[in-house]
Amino acid sequence: MQKIFSFGFWNSIARLILRNRIIILILIGVMTFLLSTQWKNMRFSYTEANLMPDDHPVNQVYTDFLDKFGEEGNLILLGVQDSAIFTPEKFRAWNQLTDKLTSYPEVDHIISPSSLKELKKFEDPKRFEMVPLLSENPDSLELQNFEKQLFTELPFYENLVYSSHSNTIQTALYLNKELVNTKARKEFVLEELDPLIEAFEETHNIDVRVSGMPYIRTLNAQNIVDEIGLFILAALIVTSLIFFFFFRSARATLISMVTVCVGVMWAFGVIGLLHYEITILTALIPPLIIVIGIPNCIFLINKYQQEIQKHGNQAKSLQRVITKVGNATLMTNVTTASGFATFILTDSKLLQEFGVVASINILAIFILSLLIIPIIYSYLKPPKYRHLKHLNKRWIGGFVDWMENMVRNNRIAIYISSVALLALSIIGIYTIRISGSILEDMPKETQFFQDVKFFEREFDGVMPLEIIIDTERPNGVMKLSNLKRMEELEQFIQDIPELSKPLSVNRIVKYAKQAYYNGNPKYYQLPTSQERNFIMPYAKNLSSEDGIMEAYVDSSGQYARVTTFMQDVGTEKMEEIEQDLIPKINKIFPEDRYDVSLTGKALLFQKGTTYLVKNLVISLGLAILLIAGLMAWMFRSARMILISLVPNLLPLLVTAGMMGFLGVPIKPSTILVFSIAFGISVDDTIHFLAKYRQELKANNWKIKKSVYAALRETGVSMFYTSIVLFFGFSVFMISSFGGTVALGGLVSATLLFAMLANLLLLPSLLLSLERSIANKKVLKEPAMNIIEEENGDVEDYLDKKN
Incomplete structure (x- = not known):
């Protein structure tokens, strides 16, 4: 009954979308226009970012001094x-x-x-x-x-x-x-003094030689402004090239780019609507939306092409894109948004604003993807054979075969490598220093x-x-x-x-x-x-x-x-x-x-940095607890928390160890790495475990067969999305700000480690712990079907309803 309800709900959503295509496109256009009118409210900060709350003793002393x-x-x-x-x-x-x-x-x-x-x-x-x-x-x-x-x-x-x-x-x-x-200071420095x-x-x-705090602040702020456009352009170019490489379809690439561009316009609109200032953190959100939005497009377009290849019925394919992928992408976007939303719970205004805008726009890009992609494809002819050839690429099959071989025959090597990485990471973590340098991140x-x-x-x-x-x-x-x-x-x-x-x-x-x-x-x-x-x-x-x-x-x-x-x-x-x-x-x-x-x-800056780092650590802890709770609820199993967290926490520890060995200090820009990477990488775990549970039921609870089937099924999509995310976050490395460069490089490395952990360590743990965790008793009926069952009875039911 739960399956029928879930399918029925998403089927209703699919029918609502496909029967009201013109109205929905008009509504998106109107919403985009209304948000674009808020761009004028975006403003750039003319004061230093206040890293601590106003009632903090350090701030109160400073306010008293100014008085x-x-x-x-x-x-x-x-x-x-x-x-x-x-x-x-x-x-x-x-x-x-x-x-x-x-x-x-x-x-x-x-x-x-x-x-x-x-x-x-x-x-x-x-x-x-x-x-x-x-x-x-x-x-x-x-x-x-x-x-x-x-x-x-x-x-x-x-x-x-x-x-x-x-x-x-x-x-x-x-x-x-x-x-x-x-604003007069900025105009004086840039238009008169220089x-x-x-x-x-x-x-x-x-x-x-020219210096002084007003001068430094002005030129620093101007660099941030100049880099927003550069980041957006670089993120669009890189992600579109990778997307085209995978799909070999200009049409699919263009549709995806249109979707994320609307998402970027909405992101600027939300910043203006809330009257937030453009800071070094909020400046990252538009390119972040591009990088996070493209995997949604990959999942939806890939599923559409798979359905077309399977039966050739366009209407049925579009409906199944929404009913079968909608739930999975919703949950992965919710977990990613939840990771960013934990910043709202900190006492730092800077982090709160970043968390609000990021979480709202991650959910917004999900909605836009779910609406725009099926609607546009509904007006286009079904993809030809040449557009579907990528579904059978041999090199992807070779990658999947390698993963399966590692999990099947080299689990001990995987565990030894993981423990060795953990030990090295702990050594590296002990050498990390905290930096409160005002100049360290400057170009x-x-x-x-x-x-x-x-x-x-x-x-x-x-x-x-x-x-x-x-x-x-x-x-x-x-x-x-x-x-x-x-x-x-x-x-x-x-x-x-x-x-x-x-x-x-x-x-x-x-x-x-x-x-x-x-x-x-x-x-x-x-x-x-x-x-x-x-x-x-x-x-x-x-x-x-x-x-x-x-x-x-x-x-x-x-x-x-x-x-x-x-x-x-x-x-x-x-x-x-x-x-x-x-x-x-x-x-x-x-x-x-x-x-x-x-x-x-x-x-003030030194104290603020220490305060911000402390809040970011708390935020990461909250993100881990929140997402662990979501996993436990989704799979109705507290034991699954262990399975899901191990492959996601190990990459974070490895990255922290790398920071120690490479001399990259803990500072606001680099501590963000952990919350961002954790919120994104856990999506792969959700996809894999959901598919694994589905395979268990289909294969009469035969664990080995189900693990390998889930690995082959999800490995390709995980690889695609991880590569897009890796290169997408790498665009931040073109920044002239040291902190942004470190953020881009470290998130990219963390997500690469997370992909390998989810494709090698996670299935290995499932096979090794099959008696205590990965069994029928533990994996009972979930709170919701994240990946809808490939079940003939349910599909027949839906077909009759249509």
């Missing part, structure tokens, strides 16, 4: 390592460049060598004033003196304007804090990546690490005892190779003492309490024209900010730095009298 001091990631740096810059002609050109940049509304203010001022002491009345270091049109001699003075007598500007390592100078552009996280710099370099033969061959490395060499980093000191009393920052504590902390930071010389209010205080002693650089230090009394009358009217005081002390004078810039270090090194810093901070600033916090974009 007190404003946006920190608004600094763009222009660096020049060229002694000729201090010649009149080139220095004048550099001035004109900075003057031009100052005129843009996106630029708040600029600190440049040409605009530098010196703090001077005046007596009548007693005061400090910022006096320009250069005249408007300096000559060679003046510039020579300026260069010497800058590098030897003005430590205040060290790492602000000049490098302590060489004669490199830099201009600092502080973008408008209101505009730095908007062309201006390129023209300057070409005209004056000066190599200008290494790009100029902006090389510029980041330049600033790391010359200025010790571009990624800000912030330390907030709460003195717990108004105007507490400027107490000399607190300034000395900050100085002790800054000295400690300077001794950490990965951190730059810090910036804080101490700079202006030390510069004031130097100015009091007529600019003598040996007095660039904190004043004593006695000196402080002498200096105070001069400092009363001092205004911080360059914003140093306001930038590093809040309006109440209670909170101080110490900024250091980090080199690009991974999670492990960052944790080591934290372990060194925090005890020192607690010693200098006792916790009962001060509240000191670490924050900044560098730390």
